[in-house]
Amino acid sequence: MKPQKIATRPxxxxxxxxxxxxxxxxxxxxAIAISLSVCYAQAQKEKSRSGKKGESVYxxxxxxPKKARDRQNPLxxxxxxxxxxAKLFAQHCAECHGExxxxxxxxPSLLANxxxxxxxxxxxxxxxxxxxxxxxxxxxxxxxxxRWQLVTYIKxxxxxxxxxxxxxxxxxxxx
Amino acid sequence: MARRFSxxxxxxxxxxxLLPASALTCMAQESPYIVTYDHYLEEPGNLEVExxxxxxxxxxxxxxxxxWAEFEYGATAWWTTEVYLDGQTTFGDSTxxxxxxxxxxxxxxxxxxxxxxxxYLEYEQISxxxxxxxxxxxxxxxxxxxxxxxxxxxxxxxxxEFKLLLSKTFAGWNVALNPLAAKNLTGxxxxxxxxxIGASRPLGLKASANRCNFCPENFIAGVEMYGGLGDRHSFGxxxxxxxxxxxxAWNLPSDWILRLSPGFGLNDNSHSFVLRWGVSREFxxxxxxxxxxxxxxxx
Numbered sequence: 001m002k003p004q005k006i007a008t009r010p011x012x013x014x015x016x017x018x019x020x021x022x023x024x025x026x027x028x029x030x031a032i033a034i035s036l037s038v039c040y041a042q043a044q045k046e047k048s049r050s051g052k053k054g055e056s057v058y059x060x061x062x063x064x065p066k067k068a069r070d071r072q073n074p075l076x077x078x079x080x081x082x083x084x085x086a087k088l089f090a091q092h093c094a095e096c097h098g099e100x101x102x103x104x105x106x107x108p109s110l111l112a113n114x115x116x117x118x119x120x121x122x123x124x125x126x127x128x129x130x131x132x133x134x135x136x137x138x139x140x141x142x143x144x145x146x147r148w149q150l151v152t153y154i155k156x157x158x159x160x161x162x163x164x165x166x167x168x169x170x171x172x173x174x175x
Numbered sequence: 176m177a178r179r180f181s182x183x184x185x186x187x188x189x190x191x192x193l194l195p196a197s198a199l200t201c202m203a204q205e206s207p208y209i210v211t212y213d214h215y216l217e218e219p220g221n222l223e224v225e226x227x228x229x230x231x232x233x234x235x236x237x238x239x240x241x242x243w244a245e246f247e248y249g250a251t252a253w254w255t256t257e258v259y260l261d262g263q264t265t266f267g268d269s270t271x272x273x274x275x276x277x278x279x280x281x282x283x284x285x286x287x288x289x290x291x292x293x294x295y296l297e298y299e300q301i302s303x304x305x306x307x308x309x310x311x312x313x314x315x316x317x318x319x320x321x322x323x324x325x326x327x328x329x330x331x332x333x334x335x336e337f338k339l340l341l342s343k344t345f346a347g348w349n350v351a352l353n354p355l356a357a358k359n360l361t362g363x364x365x366x367x368x369x370x371x372i373g374a375s376r377p378l379g380l381k382a383s384a385n386r387c388n389f390c391p392e393n394f395i396a397g398v399e400m401y402g403g404l405g406d407r408h409s410f411g412x413x414x415x416x417x418x419x420x421x422x423x424a425w426n427l428p429s430d431w432i433l434r435l436s437p438g439f440g441l442n443d444n445s446h447s448f449v450l451r452w453g454v455s456r457e458f459x460x461x462x463x464x465x466x467x468x469x470x471x472x473x474x
Contacts, residue, residue: 075381083384091428092204095459106220129286132252140287141204141215143347143380146392 058114064125071121073155075148085153088146092139101157106135111159123151204377204395205432206349207424209451210310211373211399213351214291214342216280217249222461227434227453229308231446236321237267241306248461253282263306269324274301274331276309280340295338295353303330308449310336312357313367313406314414316444333360348376349397365407373399375422386428396423402441416445431456 075081089101096107103109115123127147130138139147206213209227217223225245232238241263249255259276278297304327306320335358342351353371358364375397383390402417404410420438427433431454438449 080384084382087384087386088382130252132282132285135219135252137216137218137249137252138287140344141206141213141349143377143392145381149382 056114057108058112060126060131061114061118061122064122068125069119069121071119071124073120073124073148073151075145075152076120078149078152081149081152082156084146085149085151085156088142088150089153092142093150096136101154110154111157115154116157120148120151120155123154124148127151204426205424205434205455205457207375207395207397207422207434207436208351208373208399209420209422209434209436209453210308210401211351211371212280212293212295212338212340212342212353213344213349213373214282214293214340216253216255216282216293217247217457218459219249219252220462221249221457221459223247223455223457225453225455227307227451229306230450231306231308231320232448233320233446234317237265239263239265239306239320241273241308243307243309245455250462253285255280259309261301261305261307263304263324265306265324271302271304271324271328273305273307273328274299276301290341290343293340293342295336295340295355297336297338299332299334299336301332301334303327303332308446310355310357310369310371311401311403311416311418312336312355312369313403314409315369315403316414316416317440317446318444320446331361334358335360347380348374350374367406368404368410369402370404371399371401373397373422388427393426393428394423395426396421398422399436400441402445414444415442417441418445418449420449420451 089097090099093101096104097110098104101110103111109115124147126136127139127142127150129140130136132138142150206215223245225247227243227245229241230238231241241261243259243261245257245259247255247257257276257278257280259278261273261275262271263273264270276297276299278295281294281296283292283294303319303322304324336355337357338353338355340351340353342349344350351371351373355369355371357367357369359367375395377392378394378396379391382392387393398419398421400417400419403415405413405415417440418438419441420436422434422436425433434451434453434455436451438451440446440448
């Protein structure tokens with residue numbers, strides 16, 4: 001962190017003007033790079049919205065390995081799992097998937113048949129691994145029981161509970 | 176006058192951006208580490224604003240309080256970019272701005288694996304008066320910090336830093352290892368090396384059904400250890416400093432995150448005691464707000 005040992009090797013001859021100039025140049029470069037990163041992120045989101053031609057946004061569910069698909073939800077019969085999952089959903093997922101999981105511009109509806117018919121293990125696998133290239137982060141930072149609580153909540157959702165104006169889903173699911 | 180106006184304009188712009196964003200907060204499950212990194216990146220489009228303090232004791236010199244502001248933005252699900260603004264107060268000496276850092280973290284693999292690597296790239300433009308101890312590298316030792324600020328601030332350093340963030344979460348435990356290599360571009364300094372390792376776990380693995388401040392799942396506790404490993408010419412533990420620090424994070428339902436970490440020097444080259452604390456808040460949809468300001472589509 002402190003690359004020079006000043007106490008033993010003072011090296012203070014560099015011109016202050018040069019330092020100021022290089023500082024301005026580097027600061028501008030960093031500012032431009034940050035601006036570009038914001039623009040790039042927005043462009044990536046636009047790109048992911050359009051998706052690959054012909055590929056359903058729910059296709060990722062089918063990519064879960066058989067071993068993951070077949071996993072049983074250990075909290076399936078936990079009386080508190082749905083309520084806890086609803087709380088977690090509001091905290092982490094509603095921003096993209098909508099408060100009622102109806103979907104939004106950033107992420108698809110979780111009320112679709114593909115999700116309702118997916119096995120709990122597949123949903124857990126998607127939560128754990130994310131769909132990074134299309135904008136959904138990995139959620140393995142949530143402990144495993146919390147991911148199962150989320151799965152329990154998602155499986156408990158029914159389309160009739162959703163708000164009527166659900167916009168079309170065009171991207172990958174967030175948890 | 177013009178300079179004052181531009182500073183004020185910048186301040187108003189920041190407030191203008193953060194005020195609407197404040198309506199879009201979201202609770203994050205943040206790790207408690209202050210030096211170590213795990214492999215989790217910022218959620219895309221989110222901005223996390225953080226403030227950290229480090230109080231350090233100093234033998235043969237004055238104790239210090241270093242502080243930094245951190246702006247962490249999730250550019251994509253695989254790329255997080257961050258800017259730091261650093262400063263410090265040396266008691267009985269002075270308070271000064273010491274520079275800035277620009278950091279990028281790139282997720283290398285799409286899915287979760289046994290070990291998850293993330294590439295870390297950082298550019299620093301800091302003066303030798305910087306004391307934030309965000310990482311320890313090379314032959315950094317306590318006596319470096321005894322130099323009076325007026326003298327140390329005259330030395331400007333441009334530094335590139337690379338880390339490989341290796342991390343694994345299993346059964347609630349996160350274990351992370353971060354080897355680092357750094358090169359000071361000013362002068363003919365050699366490559367320097369260092370490390371940070373950490374382990375942490377939430378106090379509760381299941382979420383409770385009700386919103387609560389003191390639920391065990393809101394607390395994540397752990398420990399981290401970091402230090403230098405010498406440089407290209409003298410790799411090893413000789414003339415290096417090392418620290419061991421328990422860490423705890425409190426993720427509040429009100430979207431604030433508090434972190435606390437008392438650190439202890441492990442040899443005579445280290446500061447005896449380093450106390451760190453930080454507060455942060457995450458704003459979701461920040462990228463969309465910026466995009467809208469420049470005429471982008473409404474979300």
